[in-house]
Amino acid sequence: MGELGLASKYLPILILAILVFVIGLSMIIVNQILGLKRPYPEKLERYECGLPPSGEPRHPFSVKFYAIAILFVVFDVEAVFLYPWAVSFGKIGALAYIEMVIFIALLLVAYFYAWIRGAFRWE
Amino acid sequence: MEAVLKMATPWLILILEALVLLVVALLHVAYTTYAERKIIGHMQQRLGPNRVGPRGLLQPIADVVKLVAKEDIVPSGADKSLFYLAPFISLVAGATSLAVIPVWEKFALANVNVGLLVILAMSSLSSYGIILSGWASNSRYAFLGGLRASAQVISYEVAMALSLVGVMLMAGSMNLSEIVKAQVASPFKIYAIPQIIGFFVFMVSAIAETNRTPFDLPEAESELVAGYFVEYSGIRFGLFYLAEYFGMVVMSALAVTCFLGGWAGPFEIPGIPFFWFLVKLYALIFFYIWVRATLPRYRYDQLMGLGWKILIPLALLNIVITGLIKVLV
Numbered sequence: 001m002g003e004l005g006l007a008s009k010y011l012p013i014l015i016l017a018i019l020v021f022v023i024g025l026s027m028i029i030v031n032q033i034l035g036l037k038r039p040y041p042e043k044l045e046r047y048e049c050g051l052p053p054s055g056e057p058r059h060p061f062s063v064k065f066y067a068i069a070i071l072f073v074v075f076d077v078e079a080v081f082l083y084p085w086a087v088s089f090g091k092i093g094a095l096a097y098i099e100m101v102i103f104i105a106l107l108l109v110a111y112f113y114a115w116i117r118g119a120f121r122w123e
Numbered sequence: 124m125e126a127v128l129k130m131a132t133p134w135l136i137l138i139l140e141a142l143v144l145l146v147v148a149l150l151h152v153a154y155t156t157y158a159e160r161k162i163i164g165h166m167q168q169r170l171g172p173n174r175v176g177p178r179g180l181l182q183p184i185a186d187v188v189k190l191v192a193k194e195d196i197v198p199s200g201a202d203k204s205l206f207y208l209a210p211f212i213s214l215v216a217g218a219t220s221l222a223v224i225p226v227w228e229k230f231a232l233a234n235v236n237v238g239l240l241v242i243l244a245m246s247s248l249s250s251y252g253i254i255l256s257g258w259a260s261n262s263r264y265a266f267l268g269g270l271r272a273s274a275q276v277i278s279y280e281v282a283m284a285l286s287l288v289g290v291m292l293m294a295g296s297m298n299l300s301e302i303v304k305a306q307v308a309s310p311f312k313i314y315a316i317p318q319i320i321g322f323f324v325f326m327v328s329a330i331a332e333t334n335r336t337p338f339d340l341p342e343a344e345s346e347l348v349a350g351y352f353v354e355y356s357g358i359r360f361g362l363f364y365l366a367e368y369f370g371m372v373v374m375s376a377l378a379v380t381c382f383l384g385g386w387a388g389p390f391e392i393p394g395i396p397f398f399w400f401l402v403k404l405y406a407l408i409f410f411y412i413w414v415r416a417t418l419p420r421y422r423y424d425q426l427m428g429l430g431w432k433i434l435i436p437l438a439l440l441n442i443v444i445t446g447l448i449k450v451l452v
């Protein structure tokens with residue numbers, strides 16, 4: 001693939017994504033051609049095990065989900081920090097290790113705080 | 124004319140390679156569904172599919188034909204554009220990760236330096252498909268399933284991302300081919316032995332990432348009927364199904380690459396350079412199916428507790444220990 005240059009190393013990912021999309025789309029088109037079409041109001045209603053649907057479908061949900069989302073952001077950023085550190089670990093040595101242990105320890109403080117305050121309690 | 128041909132050739136080769144990879148992967152995905160039904164059938168003292176073709180071997184094709192011929196129902200209250208978009212996001216994000224997996228030494232469709240990051244990014248993207256389908260369906264079951272699924276996927280995403288740091292520490296690279304080469308050169312030949320904690324965390328979170336039993340709460344057919352894709356029918360449902368199995372194949376392939384030595388094997392098989400890769404891949408897919416047949420579903424609080432209170436601390440501990448050993452040795 002030398003002829004395509006360095007920047008196009010990522011091109012195959014895009015090509016594969018487009019191919020997958022095209023295959024999915026063509027399946028849906030075939031479905032539109034072959035599939036039955038006999039809609040009536042009851043069929044188009046949302047599914048609640050055969051009973052008439054009741055209430056708002058998008059009702060308010062627990063604040064726990066937000067807490068998880070916030071924690072996810074914190075920990076995912078941590079993982080992003082860890083990646084370049086891990087890859088270049090062989091070159092930067094023991095000092096970087098100590099620094100990273102301090103970083104993880106700081107994060108653990110926040111982690112245990114969240115734990116004590118019940119962020120991981122789901123009863 | 125010749126100049127144009129000469130310019131177009133590498134592109135054509137690239138597209139052809141991608142197409143071959145995709146077709147082979149689709150075959151694997153289709154026959155994973157067959158293998159799953161057959162193996163679970165035998166584990167439960169049943170025969171599994173055996174009507175379509177010899178030993179039911181044509182069952183996946185019959186399934187696709189059936190789904191394609193079904194009515195495509197879009198519920199009246201649905202947000203149409205998001206409803207149409209969601210399965211594509213799941214499918215494309217699930218299948219595109221295959222591009223960076225090195226199937227053998229000389230073939231990875233995209234041999235990029237940040238292969239691991241690409242896979243993690245794609246598995247994050249696939250949760251968009253889940254959230255959007257749950258939201259767009261305008262249905263209670265779908266909404267609850269989507270919420271649960273997204274919380275579960277992002278929780279285990281963290282554990283998975285952290286479990287791979289140990290591999291990067293040992294290999295000193297995020298390029299998947301480099302990781303395999305470093306693994307083959309290491310004393311144990313595979314990272315699953317020195318990275319046993321990381322391997323464990325990765326396997327558990329991979330099962331949770333792909334929403335499979337015992338972590339299939341988003342689907343939980345006995346309580347949420349099918350979770351986020353309950354309102355989907357016809358081949359749109361089929362696309363979600365495909366995406367789930369693609370996820371399983373990709374996660375198994377990633378585990379093979381990062382922990383089990385990729386294409387390397389105890390001895391060379393002449394003519395089939397990807398022989399060992401496939402053997403390990405099938406073993407892991409069998410493991411997934413076995414787990415599904417063996418373990419009952421977790422409760423939601425147990426699931427979140429396992430992810431946040433056990434797997435993430437374990438993964439962090441693994442990083443600290445791996446780093447310490449690397450400093451000392």
